[in-house]
Amino acid sequence: MKSAxxxxxxxxxxxxxxxxxxxxxxxxxxxxxxxxxxAAGSGSVATPPGGGGGATACQAxxxxxxxxxxxxxYANVVSDLLGAxxxxxxxxxxxxxxxxxxxxxxxxxxxxxxPFQEAVAELAATLAAKADVAALAPxxxxxxxxxxxSFIRSFGSRAYGRDLTQDELDRATSVAALGESFxxxxxxxxxxxxxxxxxxxxxxxxxxxxPVAAQATVSLTSDELASQLSFLLAGTRPDVTLREAAxxxxxxxxxxxxxxxxxxxxxxxxxxxxxxxxxxxLDLGPLSDMxxxxxxxxxxxxxxxxxxxxxLDGFVTEQLKxxxxxxxxxxxxxxxxxxxxxxxxxxxxDLQMSGLDPxxxxxxxxxxxxxxxxxxxxxxxPVERGLLVRRQLLCQDxxxxxxxxLDRIANLPVDDLDAAHTTRQKFAAHVNxxxxxxxxxxxxxxxxxxxxxxxxxxxxxxxHGLPVDSHGELTGTDVDGPFEGPAALSAKxxxxxxxxxxxxxxxxxxxxxxxxxVDDACVLDAWTSDxxxxxxxxxxxxxxYVTHPAFGARKDDR
Numbered sequence: 221m222k223s224a225x226x227x228x229x230x231x232x233x234x235x236x237x238x239x240x241x242x243x244x245x246x247x248x249x250x251x252x253x254x255x256x257x258x259a260a261g262s263g264s265v266a267t268p269p270g271g272g273g274g275a276t277a278c279q280a281x282x283x284x285x286x287x288x289x290x291x292x293x294y295a296n297v298v299s300d301l302l303g304a305x306x307x308x309x310x311x312x313x314x315x316x317x318x319x320x321x322x323x324x325x326x327x328x329x330x331x332x333x334x335p336f337q338e339a340v341a342e343l344a345a346t347l348a349a350k351a352d353v354a355a356l357a358p359x360x361x362x363x364x365x366x367x368x369x370s371f372i373r374s375f376g377s378r379a380y381g382r383d384l385t386q387d388e389l390d391r392a393t394s395v396a397a398l399g400e401s402f403x404x405x406x407x408x409x410x411x412x413x414x415x416x417x418x419x420x421x422x423x424x425x426x427x428x429x430x431p432v433a434a435q436a437t438v439s440l441t442s443d444e445l446a447s448q449l450s451f452l453l454a455g456t457r458p459d460v461t462l463r464e465a466a467x468x469x470x471x472x473x474x475x476x477x478x479x480x481x482x483x484x485x486x487x488x489x490x491x492x493x494x495x496x497x498x499x500x501x502l503d504l505g506p507l508s509d510m511x512x513x514x515x516x517x518x519x520x521x522x523x524x525x526x527x528x529x530x531x532l533d534g535f536v537t538e539q540l541k542x543x544x545x546x547x548x549x550x551x552x553x554x555x556x557x558x559x560x561x562x563x564x565x566x567x568x569x570d571l572q573m574s575g576l577d578p579x580x581x582x583x584x585x586x587x588x589x590x591x592x593x594x595x596x597x598x599x600x601x602p603v604e605r606g607l608l609v610r611r612q613l614l615c616q617d618x619x620x621x622x623x624x625x626l627d628r629i630a631n632l633p634v635d636d637l638d639a640a641h642t643t644r645q646k647f648a649a650h651v652n653x654x655x656x657x658x659x660x661x662x663x664x665x666x667x668x669x670x671x672x673x674x675x676x677x678x679x680x681x682x683x684h685g686l687p688v689d690s691h692g693e694l695t696g697t698d699v700d701g702p703f704e705g706p707a708a709l710s711a712k713x714x715x716x717x718x719x720x721x722x723x724x725x726x727x728x729x730x731x732x733x734x735x736x737x738v739d740d741a742c743v744l745d746a747w748t749s750d751x752x753x754x755x756x757x758x759x760x761x762x763x764x765y766v767t768h769p770a771f772g773a774r775k776d777d778r
Contacts, residue, residue, distance in 0.1 A: 280739050284438060284774040286421045287733055288330040289451075290317055296456035297419060298347070301379055302356075302410075306347050313343045322500030322612065322726065327733045344414035348407040357406045364402040372396065372409055380418040381450070381457040382443035388418070422447055424774055438776045442466040445772055449477065452731055453484040453493045453762070474767040481766050485759055491540055494758055498536050498550070501726045502584065503612045504593055507532075516598040516636065517676055519565065524676075527562035531555070532589035540758065547723055547756040551583040551714035563588060570679050580672070580679055583710035588677030591706070595675040598636040599643045602667025603650075603660070610663045613713060614697060615722035618663060621656070639684040644671050665693045672705050717748075720756055724748045727761040732770075743770055 289297070291314045299307035315336070320326040356375070359367030372392045376384045384392070395412050399405030413419060426438035440448070446458040446466040458466065462480055470476040484490045507529045512520045535555055543549050554576055557563060561571075566588050570577045584590055594608045595601035610616050638646060647668075650660035669692015674680050681688055692709065693702050699712040713719050724747045728736050736744055747764045754760045765771055 280743050281437065281770055281773050281775045282424075282732065282740075283777050284425050285327070286423050286425065287325075287327045288332060288421055289419075290325045290330060291315070292324060293451060293455055294420065296454075297379060298414065300456055301375065301414075302347060302351060306350075309347060310343060313339055313346075315339075319500070319503075319505070321729060321735070322503040323730050323733075325730065325733045326735075340415050340420070344411045347414060348411035351407055351410050353403040353406045356410075357402075359402060364405070367402065368396050368405050368409070369393065371406055375409065376413055376418075377463075378457065379413045379416070381447040381463075382441075422451060424448070426774060426776075430776075432778050433776055436776045437773045439773050442469065442471050445471045445477070448771065449480060449484070449766060452765075453481065454487075454489040455493060455496075477766045477771070478763055481762050485762065491537065494540050494762075495533070495536050497727060497730050498540070498758070500730060501612065501723060502590065503608065504532070504590065507589055507593060510593055511597045512592075512675070513598040513636070520592070520676055523562050524566065528566075528587075528589035528592060528677075531557065531561075531563060532584075532587055535584060535587060545758050547720055547758065548714040551585065551710035554578045554582050555587055566676055566678055568678060578707065580705055580707055582707035583714070585670075585710050585713075586673075586677075586706040591670070591673050591677030592675065596636075598675070600667075600671060600673065600675045602643065602647055602664055602671060604667070605670050606663030606665070606667030609666045609694075609709070609713070612726075613719050613722060614716075615718075615725050616662075616696065618659060621659060642671070642683045642686050642688060644668050644689055645686075662696065665695070666709075668692045669703050669709055670706055717752060720752050721748045724751055724761065727765070731761075731765050743768065 291311065294314070295307040295310040298310050317324050318329055320329055357367060357371040361367065372389060373384060376388065376392060392409055392412060395408050396405040399408050423444055424440060426444070427441050430438055443458075443463075443466055446462045449471075450456060450458040450462055461483070465471055465476065465480055471480065485494070507525045508522075510525070514520075535553075536550075538556075539545060539549050539553065543553060557567060557571060557576060561567075564571055567576065567581075570580055580586065591605075594604045596604060607618060610618055647664060650656040650664055669690060671683075671688050671692075672679055672681070672690035674683070690704050691702060692704065694700050694709075694712060697716060698718050699716045701712070703709045703712055721744070724744055725736055728740065728744060728747070747761070747768070750764050751757075751760055
């Protein structure tokens with residue numbers, strides 16, 4: 221079906237448009253780390269129809285742009301159109317995007333290369349050739365033209381999240397006319413749509429008929445609002461209910477947007493969306509991908525890894541659905557683990573008839589899955605764990621080491637096989653070496669405070685027969701002071717306003733698919749104020765965003 225690809229391109233302008241879309245219009249430049257409130261990118265002041273507001277009058281607006289869908293999002297749309305098997309084909313064919321600060325949808329990194337264009341074109345042809353035409357486009361009349369026209373409208377609108385324009389209908393009809401039969405015509409349309417920029421991109425441009433007024437406000441169309449909300453909470457194009465709400469003008473008010481957000485959050489896809497946010501906030505990935513030394517940790521089997529993953533996923537879901545759904549609850553809840561769990565050997569004496577020991581195990585930071593992921597392949601990884609807290613939970617920038625420091629570290633290697641010293645004693649070289657101390661003193665003491673948990677999250681008092689020193693310290697925060705173990709650290713972080721502000725900053729990055737810039741500072745301050753005042757409920761982050769002017773309007777940069 222290769223020739224059909226190029227006929228489709230010629231008539232649709234498809235991949236030629238993709239070639240001109242390297243990134244997005246108005247997108248932000250990449251950033252090496254998340255920025256807290258007070259460091260934020262884009263804005264004019266205006267209120268769109270139905271725009272709400274935060275605790276302040278801040279109404280800074282982002283610029284107009286188009287954003288390429290992440291591989292995951294594209295696969296979800298294709299799954300809605302053609303079924304789960306088609307989504308699997310997408311995931312197998314397209315490259316995995318980098319996770320930037322925990323998220324896969326960051327606009328500046330979703331560029332379109334030549335190989336990506338070719339992969340999309342080949343994928344579109346393959347999926348079209350395998351499509352079940354009888355199921356997708358049933359037609360019981362000998363005159364198939366009305367059936368083709370109906371299919372173009374329904375399939376295209378589901379793929380684009382809006383009704384097709386007359387020009388788009390004409391192009392698709394011309395492509396369909398190249399087919400020698402009804403089935404071939406339908407497959408040509410599928411091939412056309414799957415590689416169209418209208419599917420591959422999410423627009424934030426407003427109506428093309430809106431009058432040009434430099435630096436004024438451009439309101440997003442109702443269909444764009446629906447797609448923005450749907451990709452945030454479902455990872456795909458709007459469902460029928462949301463499309464109808466858009467058509468009926470119900471998204472023109474903050475109350476209407478919130479009502480749809482509440483509906484979607486109650487669905488499994490909404491819980492999955494918040495779970496994805498929490499996973500990104502904690503900078504977690506699949507435990508099955510974690511490299512672990514078989515010599516250092518022979519107990520880390522596939523069964524144990526799966527059990528750790530299930531426990532971690534279950535803890536997050538329970539906090540979002542069964543718990544109070546707040547940021548502090550992620551730090552203070554005692555995990556529930558069955559005695560017969562495959563993790564019983566990992567928990568050891570911590571797992572009692574009454575449950576886990578709350579003095580040692582409290583909150584997500586005490587789960588073996590997180591402690592395993594944020595550790596080294598052959599030891600507990602105090603550096604990795606310290607950086608998790610400093611970068612991800614406090615949003616404090618820790619620059620990469622200069623080359624001079626790397627050269628010195630190369631001459632001071634940590635010997636994983638050294639059984640004469642504890643991990644902490646080995647890593648003391650960082651703070652004893654002047655070129656390392658400046659940076660490492662900000663995060664090593666945090667990681668040292670978790671040394672009572674080994675590289676698989678097992679509680680310990682000795683290492684190599686030597687006593688473990690798990691005294692740690694937080695500095696440069698609003699909850700400074702000493703602590704010992706993950707439960708004590710979690711108790712401090714649960715009270716931190718800096719941690720709350722950092723979570724808001726992470727949510728901004730996920731929701732707007734870019735890091736905050738200088739002009740976004742007042743937006744983050746407003747969201748943080750409302751978040752803290754409302755009890756730090758995770759769902760409130762969604763409501764703060766969808767009812768804020770930044771959700772429904774853009775600065776006119778035309």
